[in-house]
Amino acid sequence: EVQLVQSGAEVKKPGESLKISCKGSGYSFTSYWIGWVRQMPGKGLEWMGIIYPGDSDTRYSPSFQGQVTISADKSISTAYLQWSSLKASDTAMYYCARLQGAALDAFDIWGQGTMVTVSS
Amino acid sequence: AIWMTQSPSLLSASTGDRVTISCRMSQGISSYLAWYQQKPGKAPELLIYAASTLQSGVPSRFSGSGSGTDFTLTISCLQSEDFATYYCQQYYSFPPTFGQGTKVEIK
Numbered sequence: 001e002v003q004l005v006q007s008g009a010e011v012k013k014p015g016e017s018l019k020i021s022c023k024g025s026g027y028s029f030t031s032y033w034i035g036w037v038r039q040m041p042g043k044g045l046e047w048m049g050i051i052y053p054g055d056s057d058t059r060y061s062p063s064f065q066g067q068v069t070i071s072a073d074k075s076i077s078t079a080y081l082q083w084s085s086l087k088a089s090d091t092a093m094y095y096c097a098r099l100q101g102a103a104l105d106a107f108d109i110w111g112q113g114t115m116v117t118v119s120s
Numbered sequence: 121a122i123w124m125t126q127s128p129s130l131l132s133a134s135t136g137d138r139v140t141i142s143c144r145m146s147q148g149i150s151s152y153l154a155w156y157q158q159k160p161g162k163a164p165e166l167l168i169y170a171a172s173t174l175q176s177g178v179p180s181r182f183s184g185s186g187s188g189t190d191f192t193l194t195i196s197c198l199q200s201e202d203f204a205t206y207y208c209q210q211y212y213s214f215p216p217t218f219g220q221g222t223k224v225e226i227k
Contacts, residue, residue: 037164045156045164045207045218049142061215062121095163104211108175110163 001025004034004111010084019082020114022096022107029077030054033099035107036070036081040092050103051079059103071095081094086118122146122210126219132227137198140223141206143191149212155184155193158221159204167206168193198224 009019022034051061053072055061060070072079079096094114097107123146133139143153151171166175168184171191181192181196195202203226208219 042143044159044221045209047209047216047218059214061213097163100169104152104214104216106166106169106209106211107164108166110165113163117177 002098002109004098004109006094006096006111008115009115011119013120014086014088014118016086016092016118017082017084018086018116019076019080020094020116022079022081022111024077024079024098027098030074032101033103033105034072034079035097035099036079037095037097037107038064038092050083050099052103053077053079057103072094086116086120088118090116090120091118092116121215122149122217123211124210124217124219126206126208126222128222129220131222131224133198133224134227135198135200137227139195139198139224141193141208141224143186143193143208143219145189145191145210148188149210152210152212153184153186153191153213154209155182156207156209157202157204158207164207165198195224 030053033050038046048064049070051058051070053074069082069102096111098109099105100108123143153171155168158164172184183194205221205223
């Protein structure tokens with residue numbers, strides 16, 4: 001079964017760092033782009049950025065460029081989303097998702113989501 | 121960036137109804153459009169891609185149409201499990217963007 005399994009919920013304080021993960025299985029992890037999508041409480045979906053684990057080619061939405069870092073470790077089929085200094089406004093559900101084919105494509109497989117809460 | 125207007129934001133309907141959701145683009149995107157369904161507390165699921173291609177496993181009561189700037193998602197006969205929020209997404213250009221969402225609720 002093709003699936004993406006994300007790391008568990010996190011509660012952090014402003015200014016702290018954080019790295020959440022997304023592990024792929026059931027398919028060739030290095031052959032598909034993986035993306036990250038933010039959903040703030042009660043709000044819609046926001047496309048953050050993508051990575052191609054095969055060569056670590058990474059693209060960011062201008063809204064998130066410089067705010068987060070997307071990376072991947074192909075040896076363990078895992079993608080990451082990290083923050084160096086969290087803000088309260090980073091409180092959201094974060095989904096990883098697989099792109100069907102090209103860098104510009106629909107997301108066909110989604111992780112279950114990781115809730116990040118940033119509060120003092 | 122491409123701006124999207126999804127409407128309505130809230131749709132009240134009954135089981136068995138035919139419902140349509142619209143997505144309008146600020147510029148033409150050919151057929152590079154997807155539709156997703158999201159149920160409360162769950163991740164989104166892909167319903168349709170390339171504007172009208174049904175994702176594997178998705179019931180045939182879902183259909184998509186349109187190209188260029190105007191797109192429609194139609195549910196031909198609403199079932200209880202279809203009450204959810206629906207999002208369109210353009211993937212014609214960077215950055216891909218999502219519509220604001222349409223919540224389909226029980227009338």
